[in-house]
Amino acid sequence: MSPRKALLTGLLGLVCAWAAVVQVLAAELPTPVRVVDPADPGENLPSRGRSLFDRIFAVTRGGQTKIDLPFPFELLLARLDAQLQSDPASALPPAKRVLIPLGRSLQRTAAAPDYFAYPRVVVAIDRQPATAAAPLLKDRLYIGYQEKSAILEIISYNEDAGRFEFQLVKDYRAGGKPRVIYANRTLCFACHQNGSPIFSRALWDETNANPQVAALLLASGRRFYGIAPERGIDIPYAIDNATERANGFALTQHLWREGCGATDRAAQRCRAGLFAAALRHALSGGQPWAPDARFEQTVAAPLRDEGRRRWPGGLAAGNPDIPNRNPLQGVANWPPDRAGQLALAHVPARFDPLLPRPPRGSWQADDPDGLRQLVTGLAEFVADPDRLRLESSLARTPTAPLRVTLPCRIDASVPASRWALRCAAKGGMLLEGSLFLHSGRPTGGQLTRLTLPGGTALNNLELMLIGQATPSRATLLAQAGGRPARTAEGNAIGRIEFRRGADPTSSDYSGEASVEIRQEFPVLEQAIDRLAAGPEAATLFAPAPLPREKLFAALFAELGAGAPTPCCQAARLLLPPELEVPAVASGQSPGAAGETAARAFHPYCAACHQTAETFPPNFLQGGPAEVASKLRHCAPRIYVRLAMADVAQEQREKTPMPPASVLPAFATDARAWRESPARAVLLTLVEDWLHGETGHPPQLKAMLAGGYEALRPCLPPH
Structure with missing residues (x-):
């Protein structure tokens, strides 16, 4: 063997050996546990609590409590905006809204072919409450509105259950009687695979941020609920960020x-320590904090140990x-x-939200950033009014x-109207900035940088003068965004x-800065410690969803600040939540063949297609004769969706049905389903119907020659 050939052979052997090692190691690595299983959406109705949507629109009149929704849609938006902080410096509305005429929702064909006259509206809340009495809606409420179907689709948070609820408002129209119902979570989870809102990645070309979309909206000549058709990417970017944060709630709660x-008490003290850390994060503006020995022993070490035991492969976070x-x-x-207009509503398989989305990374117990990720997530449950009330309460507390x-x-040389400061000391302490002068006396100033022991690193602080200054002395307060x-x-x-x-003979003076730090946070920690040792600890720090409102009520009482203003009390008097169950219709029997077909499709399709809604098509709803008729009418589209399982993924025109993300609920996966007798039975039934209708066996390529949207719609015309 030549030296060159021997070398190549040796290298090939090394590559093969390394591949074998990698394969063995991969087989031994534990699999991350999904925080939310798309195939296990949970009960349709909440076992505890109500959605935020229910809570904010519940009213009691004449002894009766109901959900009262403003109409038209502009008034509903105004109601939401009124509960949110506004930013005078921003042109963006408090509740963010975009127009999507050709989207990917279940309602995407409801306005066909008048897509640009009746676009779907998507609304997301990304602002803090305007007052202490307003609910925390930030990242927790999303609304989709399609005027032509008179339906609102709602995703809103339920803090008591620690999950997002999926709801529909039907008959939302002039003269209608809006009815709020909870939705089929199995259907919702097919796209919302982390049980939370989803949104497109940049550049959000389905929305009116796309100039071509905006131009067609303008050309329709319609008004769109007070929403400007021409819009940059700022609003969809804000919605995208809101859905990202919302997607993290499930991991935080888990x-x-x-x-x-x-x-046990140790677990309660651990959660109490996490609550304190979340408050520290919120109060400090998210500055990194180096955990002390107590926090390490009470929180960090138990969390790492429990994480290694429960999730050795980590926790897989969903992808919105x-x-x-x-x-x-x-x-x-x-x-x-x-026909051309309808064709543009087509959603190719590669863009379909039904496609399974791999998890976005995983939370690891031993990751140095894992604890900070959890604390940051918990801080998202601290509303601005709660933080401001804490600051006010702590400011009244005597401290040394x-x-x-x-x-x-x-x-003080250039310019003469200010002093340029640079103050430094051992331990990394640094203060840099300027004092502004009038007649040689400081009147205020700005700190470009302030670094103190313990991790404090602040930039661009405003200095407000206190009392009278002299040419050689001034006392000021440092503020960030108007807050201490x-x-x-x-x-x-x-x-x-x-x-x-x-x-006075030199423009370069020496001096000193004295910084006062009020030791307030220990007071807050002591109050939380008392709660963790008190009679309510088993409730406040239980292994249950974070009880945000109860925690803050108890904390303010412990600090002597009084009870916070209760929110949304009328919702407690609402009738139990309702799930719309389709009525069982009677009809003339289609015969044994029709009943057999319905029974064959039912186990795999009923969760999404036996509903009172026509989006997605409810071809399994109705009496036997009606169902048999709908199935045959929908046969071309059913055939395509079933047959797509035989097409290589990169060549698929549409996603197969049932969606791959829900197949585990049927104890199967994409490969096993493709080869299963059950799919073969369904495919044979549909092939026979189409053969009988056209006189020849169906051919997938020929059926899709004109595009999927050119196929006969699933439901017969009314």
Whole structure:
């Protein structure tokens, strides 16, 4: 053997050996546990609590409590906006809304072919409550509205159950009687595979951020509920960010419930420590905090141990992103014919939200960033009014302040209207900025940078003058966004006093800065410790969904701040939540063959297609004769969806049915379903119907020659 050939043979052997090692290692690695199983959506109706949508629109009048929805849609949007913080410096509305004429929702064909006259509206809340009495809707409420079907599709959070609820409002129209019902979660989870809202990735070309979409909306000549057709990417970007944060709630709740262990006192103290850490994160503006020995022993170590035991492969977090899709890609002009217009509603398989989405990374117990990820997620449950009330309560608490002093160099040469400061001391302490002068006296200033022990790193703080200043001395308060600046430990930064040396012959003076730090956060920790040791600990820090409202009520009472303003009390008096169950219709029997067909399709299709809704088509709803007729009418589309399982994934025109994400509920997967006798039976039935109708066996390629949307609709025309 030549040396070259021997070398190649040796290298090939090494590659094969390494591949074998990798294969063995991969087989031994534990599999991450999915936080939410798409095939296990949970009960359709909440076992506890109500959705936020129910709570904010529940009213009591004349002794009767019901959900009262403003109409038209502009009034509903105004009601939402009124409960949210507004930003005078921003042109964006509090409740973000976009127009999507050619989308991917169940309602995507409801306005056909008048897509641009009746676009679907998508609304997302990404702002904090306007007042303490308003509910926390940020990232927790999403609404889809399609005027032509008179339906609102709702995704809103249920804090008591620790999950998003899926709802429909039917008959939402002028003169209608809107009816709020809870939706079939199995149907919803086919797309919303993490049990939370989903949204497109950038550049959001389905929305009116796409100039071509906006132009066609304008050309329709209609008004769109006060929503401007021409819009940049700022609003869809905000919605995208909201869905990203909402997608993390499931992981946060999962770790809160199970990460600390069972119901013993140690587990309760662990959750109490997590609650304190979330408040510190919120108060400090998210500054990184280095855990102390107590936190390590009470929270971090138990969380790591429990995580290794429960989830050795980690926790797999869901993915809310679906691919960006431009429905007008390559379309120069809107087609004048109905067939061409309908064709543009087609959603190719690669863009279908039914496609299984792999998890977005995993939470690992030993990941150095894992604890911070959990604390950041818990801080999303701290509303701005709660934080402001905490700050106000702590500010009234007597504390012994800590003072740190830094020597300074003060440059007053250029310009003469300010002092340039640079103060530094051992331990990484640094203060840099400017004091503004009038007649030689400081009037205010700005800190470009403030670094203190314990991880505090603040930028661009405003300095507000307190009392009278002299040419050599000034006392100021540091603020961030109009709030008192805080350290990474959650303590308020009090007065900052500047003293300048007395050498009038030089423009480069020495001096010092004295920074006062109010030790407030220990007061908050002590209050939480008392709750964790008190009679309510088993409820407040139980292995159950985070009881946000009860926790804050108990904490404010412990701090002597009084009970917070209760929100949404009328919802407690609502009738039990309702799930719309399709009526069992009677009809003339279609015969044994028709009944056999219905029975064959029922186990795999009824969850989505035996409903009172026509989106998706309810071809299994009705009496035997009606169902048999619908099945035959829908045969072309059913055949395509069943036959797609035989097509290579990259060549599929449409996604197969049932969706791959729900197949585990039938104890199968995509490969096993493709080869299963059950699918063969369904396919044979549909092939026989089509053969009998056309006189020849169906051919998938020929059926799709004109496009999927050119196939006969599933439901017969009314």
